[in-house]
Amino acid sequence: MAEHYELGKDTARAGHFFLRAALHANRRGDGDVSLAHVQRGLRCDVTEDVRLQLYAIHDEGHTWRGDFRAGSTYSEEILRLAPRGSPVWWCGVANKVCRDMILGTPEEEADTLRLVEQLGHVAAPPEAIDMAALYWLGIMDAIRLRCRFEAAERALAHLDALVEPVAATDPVSRGWRDLGHACFDGSTHPFSALRWARAAEQSFKEAGHLRGALFGRLLAGINLRLLGRPDEAEQALCATLGTDFAPYSVVRTACLTEILAGRGALDEAERQAELLVASVAGKDRPMDEGLARWVRADVLLRQGISERAEAEARSGCALLTNVTLYLWPGLVVLAAAQLAQGHAAEALATARHVIQHGRAFSVFASKAALVRLIEAESLHALGEHAAAAAALDNARRHLLARADQIDDPDLRQSFLEGVPEHARTLALTREGLTSRR
Structure with missing residues (x-):
């Protein structure tokens, strides 16, 4: 329909249908198609409301890809023009929070945490609850990545309070809430996280929401690996390949690489680790690159190449100063590389630093x-x-x-x-x- 109206020079209607197509593609997890529809829609003569919705899908699509700068391209304009509490407004807030928590300075982090505290007083109208739930999930997880666990727990409580009145009848909102608990519990309670992830997958299947269902399956796979079920984990993780899930896309590949290495398939694990680093290096994605580099270091260490492993682990950790949830496991790889070279005193110092200060290890x-x-x-x-x-x-x-x-x-x-x-x-x-x- 969009192309029909576009050919007929009725670009206002064309833009409306490009918006619908972008929303549908985003819901099924097809990021490339969704963003292509957004670009075509933005070239049309659309109303401000449609334009803001297209901006929101653009930013959300890039955030799903883990490109947090592009994911906040239109945040300021959305926050200035969109009605407070609307789905579009929540999208603008969430993408800004993700960018500033993951890429921001300590001052931006502090400002963002103050903003999040204020968000708890913003009501979402009934038609916005499912989208507000998704964005509270993103906000909570971005805060958690910075190891601000008390603030993340408060954000999770806001998500619970938002969804509870509609949980019995709204499977999408319920699914986002359950994914929030799966993400939060995954650092320390993989069995609880597995149950939440499986519940979320079922809720999204009930609603016909493919991206949400795949996200639940991905988190289930991560936690099955933590529970000593690598074959089941691999099956679940591979079922989600091709769909973007922000940092969890890189985490997924990291987990699959660790499963290969654990089986002794070190050549293939090395190949996957090299591809992972190449896919994110130099793209202004320090969290993804830092994680990818210490995953490669772990494979090098298993191959007995401990000196290179140490250098790679240091490179990865240097990129993760903001995202401390992924820094701690990287420092463990560094300590292991130090010990493998006979540097026991250095390894002990690194290990004790992690034990004393590393409160959680995320999905690792x-x-x-x-x-x-x-x-x-x-x-x-x-x-x-x-x-x-x-x-x-x-x-x-x-x-x-x-x-x-x-x-x-x-x-x-x-x-x-x-x-x-x-x-x-x-x-x-x-x-x-x-x-x-």
Whole structure:
């Protein structure tokens, strides 16, 4: 219809139908098609309302791609012209928050957190609840990436309060809420996150919302890997390939690379890691590039190339100073590379810094067990055997405490036995620190 009216020189109607086509493509997760429709719509003689909606889809599409600067291209104009509390206004706010939390200076971060506190007082009209729920999810996750967990938890509470009145009848709003909990719990409670992700996928399937359903499946795959189910994780993650999910697109590839490396398929893991770095390097996406570089460092380390691994881990960590949730696991890879080269004192210092300050490890929670192993092994290498034994016992207790949060007996067993870092922690507890990773 859009092309029909475009050919007939009725560009106002053409723009309206390009908007509808862009919305439909965005909902099914087809970012390229959606953005192409947006560009054609913006060339039409459209009303201000349609233009602002096209701006919103443009920015949301780029944010889904992880390009947070392009994702806030029209934020200021949207916030100036759109009615406060409308779906378009929420989109402008959310994209601005994502940009400033992930790319901003400490001053911009502080200003953004103050803005988010004010958002809790903005009501969303009934027709905007599903979109406001999506944007509260994005706001919460952007704050979480910066390890501002108290503020992220307050944002999650706003999401809960927004959705609760309509949760029984609105599967889309319910799905975004459940994804919010899956993201928030994924750092420390993979079993809880898995349940939330699966619930979200079912809600979106009920609504015929493909992107939302795939997002739920992606988060389920991430948490299945954390629970020691790599084959199931790989199947779920691969089912979502081709659809953009902001930082989770890079996380997805990182997880698949780690699954390959865990199987010993190091050549293919290296190839995937190289492709991942090449896909984001030099594109003003420091979070994605930093993550990709320490993932490549991890593969190099498994190949025994520890000096290069250390250099690559340092490069990655230097790009992640804003996004500390991904910095901590990168520092664990750095500590492992230091230990592999015999630099036990340096490895111990790095590991202890992470243990003392790294409150969560995002979707790379197995690194929480690895860093405690590195602490124990570094102490052992330095001849501090009593301290090493105490550190190892602490690692075991920390691991078992996490396992106790898993209600499902089969998943609890796979969590302890199917995650290599966890299995090794328990094996060393039984056998003693006689060999290193």
